[in-house]
Amino acid sequence: MKIDLIAGARPNFIKIASIINAIKQAQAHQKNIQFRLIHTGQHFDRNMSDSFFEQLNLPEPDVNLGAGGGSQAEQTSKIMMGYEKLLLEESTDLCLVVGDVTSTMACAIVAKKLQIKVAHVEAGIRSHDLSMPEEINRLLTDSISDFFFTTSEVANENLRKSGISDDRIFFVGNTMIDTLLVNQSRFIKPEVWDQYHLEKRKYLVMTLHRPANVDEESKLKELIDEIVNHSNQLPLIFPVHPRTKQILNKLEVNYDTLIQIDPLSYLEFNYLVKHAKAVITDSGGITEETTMMGIPCMTLRNNTERPETISLGTNELLGVNPKAIAPALEKLFKGDWKKGGIPPLWDGKTGERIIDILIHLK
Numbered sequence: 001m002k003i004d005l006i007a008g009a010r011p012n013f014i015k016i017a018s019i020i021n022a023i024k025q026a027q028a029h030q031k032n033i034q035f036r037l038i039h040t041g042q043h044f045d046r047n048m049s050d051s052f053f054e055q056l057n058l059p060e061p062d063v064n065l066g067a068g069g070g071s072q073a074e075q076t077s078k079i080m081m082g083y084e085k086l087l088l089e090e091s092t093d094l095c096l097v098v099g100d101v102t103s104t105m106a107c108a109i110v111a112k113k114l115q116i117k118v119a120h121v122e123a124g125i126r127s128h129d130l131s132m133p134e135e136i137n138r139l140l141t142d143s144i145s146d147f148f149f150t151t152s153e154v155a156n157e158n159l160r161k162s163g164i165s166d167d168r169i170f171f172v173g174n175t176m177i178d179t180l181l182v183n184q185s186r187f188i189k190p191e192v193w194d195q196y197h198l199e200k201r202k203y204l205v206m207t208l209h210r211p212a213n214v215d216e217e218s219k220l221k222e223l224i225d226e227i228v229n230h231s232n233q234l235p236l237i238f239p240v241h242p243r244t245k246q247i248l249n250k251l252e253v254n255y256d257t258l259i260q261i262d263p264l265s266y267l268e269f270n271y272l273v274k275h276a277k278a279v280i281t282d283s284g285g286i287t288e289e290t291t292m293m294g295i296p297c298m299t300l301r302n303n304t305e306r307p308e309t310i311s312l313g314t315n316e317l318l319g320v321n322p323k324a325i326a327p328a329l330e331k332l333f334k335g336d337w338k339k340g341g342i343p344p345l346w347d348g349k350t351g352e353r354i355i356d357i358l359i360h361l362k
Contacts (some may be wrong), residue, residue, distance in 0.1 A: 001359065002034045004111075008042030008067070008079070008103025011176070011285050012060045014266065015098040015121060017056045018178030018351030018357060026355050031357060035158040036092065040103040040300060041066040055186075055198055055267050056179065079106040087114050094358065098122055098175070100305075105141050121175060121354065123148035124155030125305040127266045135305070147361065149354050152308045152343060172353040173176045173345030176285060177292050180270065181348040186215065187271035192261050197240045200275040203235040210282045212320060213300055214244045217321075223300065226325040227280060228255045232333055232352060237272060239263045278332050282326075287315040292346060296337040298328050314340035 003023070007016045016037070023035050039061035053060065054222065065082035067075050079102065087110065094112035097104040098121040108118045120141050125134050142148065148164060150156050151174045159169050194200065208214050213223060228236060240248070240260050248260065264272070271280055273289060278296040281287065284306050290297035291313030299317050309315035314337070318324040331337060345353075 001092065002036065002092045002125075003096050003358070005035050005037050005093045005105075006040065006095065006097045006103055006107045007037070007061075008040035009099075009101045010266075011042060012098050012101060012103065013052065013058060014058065014179050015127065016173040016286070017058055018175040019096070019098075019121070019354060020058065020351075021182070022351035022355040025352065026359065031359055035353065038062065038083070038086070038107070039064045040082070040107070041068055042075060042101060042103045043217070047166055051265050055188075055232050055265055056183070058191075060284055065319045067103075074120035075102050076106045079103055082317070083107050083110045084114070086177055087111065087116065092116060094119055096121065096358075097145075098172070100125070100137045101135070102137065102172050105137040108144060117146045118144060119147040119149065119354075119358065120145040122151055122155075124150045124157075124159040124169075125152075126155075126158050127303045127305040129303045138305070138362060147358075149357075151306075151345075152329060154307055156352055157168045164317055170354075171345065172357070173347060173350035174288060174343075175350045175354070177349050178345045178350050180289055183267060183270070184274075185276060188265070188267040188324045189271055190261075190264055192237060192259065193272075196211060196259055198235060198237075198275075201277045203237055204231055204278055204280060205272050205275060206236055206238045206278045206280045208238075208282055208300070209241060209243065213282050214241075214247065217247055217251055217312065219320075220244075221253055222322045223325070224248075224255075224258065226322040227329075228258055230326045230329040231257065232329075234277060235259055237276075239269065278337070287313070290341055291347060291357055292342065296332055298325070300325075309341045312341050312343045314338065 005016050007013050022032055026033050041064050067078040094117045096119045097108050111118050123142055129135055148159055149170045149172045156169050156171055214220050236258050238260050274280050275295050277291050280298045282300045287306055287309040289298050291309045297315040304317055318328055
């Protein structure tokens with residue numbers, strides 16, 4: 001059995017890493033399974049990419065489609081043309097896509113049109129917010145996939161409601177958690193730790209990237225003002241995208257406790273998360289990592305596609321109103337934040353379960 005593993009953005013590689021490890025284990029037990037790692041080139045920073053592959057012990061991609069930037073339509077078309085050309089030259093038995101980025105949807109469509117089976121890892125998650133490109137990618141990918149690997153019972157039910165039969169739904173857990181668990185002992189203390197004399201549980205970590213939060217200048221300033229002014233003078237570590245940094249400089253957002261740094265590697269960022277007092281974010285994946293590490297998390301969004309991080313984990317959905325930040329931080333500093341627990345099957349063995357199922361499906 002030959003599988004194409006599709007990855008185009010940083011979260012994809014985090015999820016794919018556990019599947020590659022599971023395939024290598026299966027090969028060591030003489031199982032007939034091969035893979036081709038395909039980097040679509042959707043996101044590509046050479047400096048970050050090199051360290052990222054090294055840190056996660058990922059092999060170099062077998063193919064890089066080099067899709068690069070451009071609008072969503074341009075990017076989608078480049079990925080589709082590149083992957084179609086590859087499949088016409090050398091086909092595969094299965095196209096495995098993860099997550100919900102443009103590469104996920106584009107490669108699933110190409111494979112399906114060429115009569116190749118498609119497996120979707122992290123299937124069935126829904127924000128029910130069609131203003132998010134990721135939600136459109138999820139819906140389209142799930143509408144044509146053959147096999148669905150899910151992270152929660154909520155995702156299972158979403159798929160059932162859309163007409164997917166139970167024999168194609170496999171509740172396996174979370175590959176992102178596999179990667180987190182296997183690398184937890186390898187986390188790297190970043191330079192900012194010693195540079196600003198950080199101490200465990202005595203700083204906050206913040207990430208913001210969604211357009212609704214960072215593209216509206218007045219909204220971004222109000223968010224940061226509220227967070228800084230109610231953070232008990234704790235350092236606020238903010239790995240910030242260069243474009244967002246330009247906006248902040250223009251707005252003259254300048255607090256002694258706001259520490260803006262360049263984006264960190266996977267192992268460095270999670271070192272900060274593991275030892276933080278709390279995390280404030282608009283990312284979905286980070287809410288899973290904070291839940292696994294038992295770190296309080298505040299999500300600045302009106303919806304989430306990962307409700308288990310709220311119902312079972314350490315995450316709370318604050319919405320996008322900056323005025324919701326002060327009460328949440330007050331709750332944190334009073335020691336009233338919920339403890340949270342670990343969702344079912346977040347045990348580090350999801351990749352193994354996926355590969356075992358695929359081997360027996362062939």
